[in-house]
Amino acid sequence: MSENQAPSSWEPKIIAIVCNWCTYAGADLAGISRIQYPPNVRIIRVPCTGRINPFYVVKALQAGADGVLVSGCHPGECHYLTGNLSARRKFATLKRFLSYIGVEGDRTMFTWVSASEGERFSQVIKGVTEAVRALGPARKLVKQL
Amino acid sequence: MENVEKKLREEAKLLLAEKKIDVLVGYEAGTLPMTATPCFITAPEEADRLVWNAFCVQNLAKFVQDLISLHRESQQRVKPEARTRKVVGVVARGCTTRSLVIQLQERQFNRDDIFVIGVPCGGYVDKRKVAAQVAGQEIREASLAGDRLSVKTAGEAKTLSLGGILADNCLTCRFNNPVLSDLMIGSPASAMAPESEYAGVEAHEKLSPADRWDYFEKEMAKCIRCNACRQTCPSCYCRVCFAEQSQPQWVGVSEDETDTQVFQIMRLYHMVGRCVDCGSCVAVCPMGVDLRTFLKKLDKDAFELFGNRAGSSLEDLPPLSQFKEDDREDFIYDPQKAK
Numbered sequence: 387m388s389e390n391q392a393p394s395s396w397e398p399k400i401i402a403i404v405c406n407w408c409t410y411a412g413a414d415l416a417g418i419s420r421i422q423y424p425p426n427v428r429i430i431r432v433p434c435t436g437r438i439n440p441f442y443v444v445k446a447l448q449a450g451a452d453g454v455l456v457s458g459c460h461p462g463e464c465h466y467l468t469g470n471l472s473a474r475r476k477f478a479t480l481k482r483f484l485s486y487i488g489v490e491g492d493r494t495m496f497t498w499v500s501a502s503e504g505e506r507f508s509q510v511i512k513g514v515t516e517a518v519r520a521l522g523p524a525r526k527l528v529k530q531l
Numbered sequence: 532m533e534n535v536e537k538k539l540r541e542e543a544k545l546l547l548a549e550k551k552i553d554v555l556v557g558y559e560a561g562t563l564p565m566t567a568t569p570c571f572i573t574a575p576e577e578a579d580r581l582v583w584n585a586f587c588v589q590n591l592a593k594f595v596q597d598l599i600s601l602h603r604e605s606q607q608r609v610k611p612e613a614r615t616r617k618v619v620g621v622v623a624r625g626c627t628t629r630s631l632v633i634q635l636q637e638r639q640f641n642r643d644d645i646f647v648i649g650v651p652c653g654g655y656v657d658k659r660k661v662a663a664q665v666a667g668q669e670i671r672e673a674s675l676a677g678d679r680l681s682v683k684t685a686g687e688a689k690t691l692s693l694g695g696i697l698a699d700n701c702l703t704c705r706f707n708n709p710v711l712s713d714l715m716i717g718s719p720a721s722a723m724a725p726e727s728e729y730a731g732v733e734a735h736e737k738l739s740p741a742d743r744w745d746y747f748e749k750e751m752a753k754c755i756r757c758n759a760c761r762q763t764c765p766s767c768y769c770r771v772c773f774a775e776q777s778q779p780q781w782v783g784v785s786e787d788e789t790d791t792q793v794f795q796i797m798r799l800y801h802m803v804g805r806c807v808d809c810g811s812c813v814a815v816c817p818m819g820v821d822l823r824t825f826l827k828k829l830d831k832d833a834f835e836l837f838g839n840r841a842g843s844s845l846e847d848l849p850p851l852s853q854f855k856e857d858d859r860e861d862f863i864y865d866p867q868k869a870k
Contacts, residue, residue, distance in 0.1 A: 441773070441781055441797055448793050455864075461856065471854035474863075479803045479832050479851075481862050486736065486828050487796065488744025497864040509866035517869070526744055529789040 398452040398518040400427045402511070403442060405435050405470070408459035408500045415504035423508035424515040427455070434458065436469025440480045443494055447527045453493050453518035457510065460498040470498070489526055492517040535650060535717040536583045539622065542648060542714060543578040552620035552646045556594045558587040564673040565658060565682070569594055583622065584675055585656045585693065590809040592630030592765035595621050599640045600768070619645050624652035625706035626809035629842030630765035632711055633805055636842075636849055639768065649712030651720035654693075654701030655810075656680065659819065661696050665689060700810040700823060703728035710843055728808075732827045747825075751792045753818040756784075760812035760822060761798060766805040773797060799825050804833040804850035807842050 404410050410431045416423060432438055435458030446454045456477060464470040477496045485491040495514050499507045539557070546552045559570035559580040567586040571594075572578055602617040609615075623631065628647060635642060661670065661682060668684035675681075678693040701707075705725035709715065735743065758774065761767045773781045774794055782797070783790040799822070806826045813823050833839045836859055839850040 440800060444793055444796055444800075445781065448789050461860075468854065471856070471858070472851070474858055474860070475837065475851050475854055478836055478859060478862050479829065480800065482832050483796075483800055483803075483825075483829060485740070486743065487747040487825065488740050488742075490740060495864045496862060497866075506866065510864065513866040513869045514864065527789050527792055529783070529787060 396523055398426050398515055398523075399450065400453040400455060400511075400514060400518055401430060401446045401451040402427045402455040402457060403430045403432055403435075403438055403446075404456075404499075405458040405465075406431050406433050407465035408463065408498070409457040409507065411501035412499040412503050412507040415501065416507045417504075419504050421504050421508045423511040426515045426518075427511050434464065434466050434469035435473035436464075436466065436471075438473060438476075440476050443480060444484075444527070447489065447493065447524065448529050450524065450528050452521070452524045453495065453514060455495045455497065455510070455514050457497045457499050457507075460500055463500060490521050492521055493524065536581070538716045539583055539648065539650065540578045540581050542716065543572060543581055543620070544575040546620055546646065546648075547572065547575045547578065552618045554598065554617070555581075555620040555622070555648075556591045556598070557581045557622040558583065558591075561586070564670050565656065565661065571598075581622070583650055585654065585680075585697075586675075587624075588655050588698075588811065588814045589763060590627050590630055590765045590807075590811045591621050591623065592627050592634060593763060593768075593811075595619050595631065595645055596634050596639050596765065596768050599644055617644070621645060621647055622650060623647050623709055623712065624650055625704065625708055625710065626652075626807045627765075628709040628711045629706055629807040630809065632842040632845050633766060633807070633849065634768070635845060636847070636852075642845075647709065647712045647714070649709030649715045651709075651717050652701075652704075652707045653720050654697040654704065654707070654723065656693070656696050657698035657814070660698075661691065664691055664696065698810050698814070699731075700808045700813070703730075704808070705840070706807075706843065711845065729827065729831045731824055732831050735824055735828070747792070748788075750821050750824075751795050752788060753820050754791050754795060755818055756791060756794065757817060759815045759817065760820075763811040763815045764802075765807075765809070765811070766802060767798070795820075795822075795825075799829065802826055803829045804837070804839045804841050806830055 443454045458470045461470060481494050484494055497510050543555050555572040557570055558567040560582050561568045565586050567582055569589055569591055598619050606614045665684050670682050670684055672683040680691045682689050703725055704723040707720045707723055782794045833850050837850040
């Protein structure tokens with residue numbers, strides 16, 4: 387078995403850092419509406435995507451996350467008016483930089499899900515889980531304890 | 532160069548004598564051949580120590596920020612009526628003035644706290660390139676004449692053309708004339724070759740992700756976490772750096788390779804739109820880590836995505852301190868399109 391081959395029991399671990407006002411409410415709606423999505427995601431709620439230090443993403447990768455998803459309100463719908471617009475600039479450069487050094491692009495994902503988009507939330511989680519599953523377990527940057 | 536140096540000393544004397552500045556940050560001759568070290572001139576008679584040549588490497592903006600913040604801190608302990616103001620003069624080439632602009636944009640001090648003596652710059656000598664030319668032998672003597680450098684080692688004497696030994700960042704420098712100055716010395720320097728500034732990054736981008744990761748891993752494996760890059764960087768002025776913060780502890784202090792990688796990723800990432808490519812970090816790195824390949828990528832992205840050239844204009848804000856409604860969104864994941 388080559389090193390990158392995942393053992394059959396392996397399931398991707400995905401950290402989703404989501405904003406309180408849109409995506410978290412969207413996830414809630416998905417739950418209330420009984421929409422199924424893969425259980426691979428661990429959700430961390432933050433006040434706003436603008437509050438997310440890009441370090442959180444790198445740190446999650448180092449702590450062994452196979453993928454990191456950041457999701458907030460659509461541009462123009464931020465609860466704090468412009469938090470997600472600042473965040474967009476940070477994540478655009480962060481994603482490019484991480485793929486430049488060689489971390490697979492699909493390990494870090496950024497998206498917008500509004501409070502009314504329970505269906506979209508489930509699709510995002512499905513899509514991200516599949517993309518990360520295709521990449522296999524994370525080996526780069528992971529701190530071995 | 533000679534007359535720039537002479538003029539610089541004269542102006543420095545005048546400025547200090549007239550009390551227009553309290554201290555001048557400049558370069559003096561180092562104790563070893565081919566070196567110049569930063570120095571602080573506080574009296575007119577000391578001004579003759581100043582030098583200006585192709586051995587002046589470090590970005591002096593670091594010291595300007597340091598001096599002013601230390602002074603401000605010391606003034607906290609003084610009665611309000613006895614507080615003094617300190618004006619720091621600085622000998623600044625293009626990249627140093629860009630760093631000063633960044634610090635001004637980030638409100639580290641006021642424009643009238645500094646006095647910028649602008650000098651045109653023809654690039655500085657990369658000591659590693661010289662060492663390669665003399666097979667790593669110790670250089671006993673070195674002298675500059677025009678665009679030629681004569682070096683003497685124990686065994687041989689060699690004359691090198693300056694074009695071949697200038698630092699990489701100088702060869703493709705876009706701002707070799709100061710972008711900000713109170714006083715200009717000398718005539719503007721002739722242009723370098725900025726059109727090829729991203730050639731290295733573009734070549735690196737063409738490699739496969741696995742090769743890029745191998746390169747990153749190999750370079751970061753050299754790093755000994757001495758923090759010299761951070762100490763010399765004019766954009767790294769945080770009172771408490773994330774690398775030393777303990778609550779929360781962002782990055783481990785062990786010799787674990789991922790800790791080093793994460794430290795470097797984050798230090799590099801903090802330079803989005805704030806790196807002026809002065810090459811100080813590369814010059815001071817004792818292990819010769821290739822930081823520039825990564826820093827230049829951030830610079831390229833900041834320009835491609837936001838049209839930003841770090842520190843080029845005092846009116847502009849740093850790219851991550853602002854946003855536009857129509858910023859590019861092509862990196863945003865869309866489950867509809869992904870199918």
